[in-house]
Amino acid sequence: MDSAQQNSSAAAGGGSSWGAFLKSIASFNGDLASLTAPPFILSGTSLTEFSSYWCEHPPVFAAPAKESDPAKRALLVLKWFLTTLKQQYASRSEQYGNEKKPLNPFLGELFLGKWEDEAGVTELISEQVSHHPPATAYNITNLPTGVRLEGYNAQKASFSKTINIKQIGHAVLTVPSPTSDQPDTFLITLPSLHIEGLIFGSPFIELDGASYITSSTGYTAKIDYSGKGWLSGKKNSFVASLYPTGKEKEVLYNVSGQWTKSFEIHSGAAKHNSKSTLVDSWDPEKQHHTPLTVAPIEKQHPLESRRAWSKVANAILKGDLEAVGQEKSRIEVAQREARAREKAEGRMWQRRYFSVHTDAPDRVLTLLGPAIGLAEHGDADKTGGLWRFDATKAEKEREQPQLSDEEASKIAKELLGQ
Numbered sequence: 001m002d003s004a005q006q007n008s009s010a011a012a013g014g015g016s017s018w019g020a021f022l023k024s025i026a027s028f029n030g031d032l033a034s035l036t037a038p039p040f041i042l043s044g045t046s047l048t049e050f051s052s053y054w055c056e057h058p059p060v061f062a063a064p065a066k067e068s069d070p071a072k073r074a075l076l077v078l079k080w081f082l083t084t085l086k087q088q089y090a091s092r093s094e095q096y097g098n099e100k101k102p103l104n105p106f107l108g109e110l111f112l113g114k115w116e117d118e119a120g121v122t123e124l125i126s127e128q129v130s131h132h133p134p135a136t137a138y139n140i141t142n143l144p145t146g147v148r149l150e151g152y153n154a155q156k157a158s159f160s161k162t163i164n165i166k167q168i169g170h171a172v173l174t175v176p177s178p179t180s181d182q183p184d185t186f187l188i189t190l191p192s193l194h195i196e197g198l199i200f201g202s203p204f205i206e207l208d209g210a211s212y213i214t215s216s217t218g219y220t221a222k223i224d225y226s227g228k229g230w231l232s233g234k235k236n237s238f239v240a241s242l243y244p245t246g247k248e249k250e251v252l253y254n255v256s257g258q259w260t261k262s263f264e265i266h267s268g269a270a271k272h273n274s275k276s277t278l279v280d281s282w283d284p285e286k287q288h289h290t291p292l293t294v295a296p297i298e299k300q301h302p303l304e305s306r307r308a309w310s311k312v313a314n315a316i317l318k319g320d321l322e323a324v325g326q327e328k329s330r331i332e333v334a335q336r337e338a339r340a341r342e343k344a345e346g347r348m349w350q351r352r353y354f355s356v357h358t359d360a361p362d363r364v365l366t367l368l369g370p371a372i373g374l375a376e377h378g379d380a381d382k383t384g385g386l387w388r389f390d391a392t393k394a395e396k397e398r399e400q401p402q403l404s405d406e407e408a409s410k411i412a413k414e415l416l417g418q
């Protein structure tokens with residue numbers, strides 16, 4: 001039995017737990033962390049890991065740095081963005097219907113790794129920068145080209161027929177140009193999503209609405225998402241167009257397909273226009289994907305996600321709900337105590353890699369935000385701040401010597417109750 005079938009039969013047979021869950025979500029307050037999901041829907045993976053979905057194909061991520069034409073560079077950025085969607089929203093649910101509830105990261109949780117392939121080394125830093133409201137920040141750099149993505153993300157959920165999730169935050173991609181000293185900057189918004197299949201106990205994600213990518217070189221891409229309607233359409237569909245910013249009707253390229261399957265890029269406004277030609281295509285089945293390398297658990301910092309959550313993740317794997325509850329609550333209690341200590345001592349938790357942008361208006365949001373309706377403050381009130389990668393802090397972290405076993409145990413005890 002695959003996990004979608006397991007879920008469905010749990011929903012049917014173990015109807016009481018799934019039924020109770022459905023009832024609880026119908027009245028939930030929008031706080032995803034407060035959802036008490038039945039055991040089979042729990043995942044042992046924390047949301048800090050999700051930042052890695054941005055770069056499962058490093059050569060596609062780094063490709064824009066080699067293109068000298070700004071419009072084509074913008075197209076390569078759009079292509080890369082579209083290739084990430086399958087990982088972001090469907091990789092945990094290969095057979096539709098086994099999306100799970102990820103672990104809620106604790107403040108200061110880290111997920112660090114790197115990809116090594118024909119694009120060279122690409123580094124990932126992901127940090128839980130805020131707990132109330134929960135927000136994750138990330139920075140991904142392809143070292144040979146300097147292509148760099150930074151961003152932060154929070155979710156606001158509501159219930160109307162199903163769980164609807166609005167993503168708050170944005171991403172900024174910096175692409176060094178082969179012909180100029182000035183890199184291009186791309187401001188990226190994130191799609192809304194909702195959960196389908198809940199009633200059958202086999203949840204999966206569908207994207208909705210539109211998201212945008214706009215560049216400092218004067219190009220904007222709009223991506224419209226749609227799903228399978230009652231009468232027509234295919235799951236996970238999208239159409240995208242790339243046009244000079246402010247001239248939505250002057251489409252240079254159009255892209256269409258399914259973000260879980262394949263898509264085609266055509267020149268001009270319409271795919272079946274006599275003047276339009278096929279420029280490029282993507283089929284994830286035919287693509288090689290580079291696995292992320294993460295340090296072995298014993299070598300990780302105690303606040304690194306897989307080390308910190310290892311006991312919870314093992315208990316979830318074994319289906320030992322009592323242990324899941326106990327191990328989770330150790331972390332929650334220790335975190336509450338840590339916050340109380342900080343408050344009493346008049347200090348704040350120090351983020352290791354990111355800082356809140358507090359100076360004059362943010363350069364990228366001021367320059368590019370208006371073209372795609374993003375506010376200058378970046379919804380900072382809903383994400384605990386406008387988070388930017390802090391290269392100075394990152395350098396300091398890099399210089400830190402490896403923790404001794406005693407130091408690591410002390411941190412694990414104080415901050416995670418382990």
Ligand SMILES: CC(C)CCC[C@@H](C)[C@H]1CC[C@H]2[C@@H]3[C@@H](O)C=C4C[C@@H](O)CC[C@]4(C)[C@H]3CC[C@]12C
Pocket residue numbers: 032037041047050051053088089090099100101102153155165167195203205
């Ligand atoms: C399955 C259901 C019953 C419980 C609710 C789970 C809910 C909290 C999960 C499900 C899917 C998750 C999305 C995920 O698809 C992908 C991303 C993209 C990533 O870059 C940032 C996180 C986000 C939005 C996840 C948030 C948590 C979601 C909505």
